[in-house]
Amino acid sequence: MLAITAAARRIAAPSFTVKRAALIAAASRPISSSAIIKADHPSVPIIQGEGVPAGQVPTDEAQSTGLERMELLAKLRGEDPFHMAPLEVPYMGTPKNPVKVFSLDDNRIVGCTGFPVDSHDTLYAKVTREKGWRCPECGCAYALDFHGNPDAGHHH
Numbered sequence: 001m002l003a004i005t006a007a008a009r010r011i012a013a014p015s016f017t018v019k020r021a022a023l024i025a026a027a028s029r030p031i032s033s034s035a036i037i038k039a040d041h042p043s044v045p046i047i048q049g050e051g052v053p054a055g056q057v058p059t060d061e062a063q064s065t066g067l068e069r070m071e072l073l074a075k076l077r078g079e080d081p082f083h084m085a086p087l088e089v090p091y092m093g094t095p096k097n098p099v100k101v102f103s104l105d106d107n108r109i110v111g112c113t114g115f116p117v118d119s120h121d122t123l124y125a126k127v128t129r130e131k132g133w134r135c136p137e138c139g140c141a142y143a144l145d146f147h148g149n150p151d152a153g154h155h156h
Helices: 006-011 018-027 066-076
Strands: 099-103 107-112 123-128 141-146
Touching (some): 099 107
Antiparallel strands (some): 107 123
């Protein structure tokens, strides 16, 4: 016969049978489950500093992680990791021959100052892989020069 817990005895009123009280006790027991973690993509290395011993104040190089660390290390090498320098526009972009804008993402914000440079106020627009942009002020056309991973999805 099944052992009846104290909780089941309290629940079991005179009209309940011993079998029914045992079923209630079994249904009220805690259940533990954990999610299955499955990586169906190649692992990405963790970008983190080595840290410092207890009692010391860490430097930026020792405590930075992720994109912050990547940017910090690139700037220490004298590189611009996000290509933030102004785009050189050596020619007037046309729909058939647009000015190419480097990007690791599938979209980028472009600011046009006109052709020749500084001939009008800066106008901003979003350029995507599917759709370029033509400045309504000067007519210069821009298109995305995508260099990122085409299979990378955005899981927001």
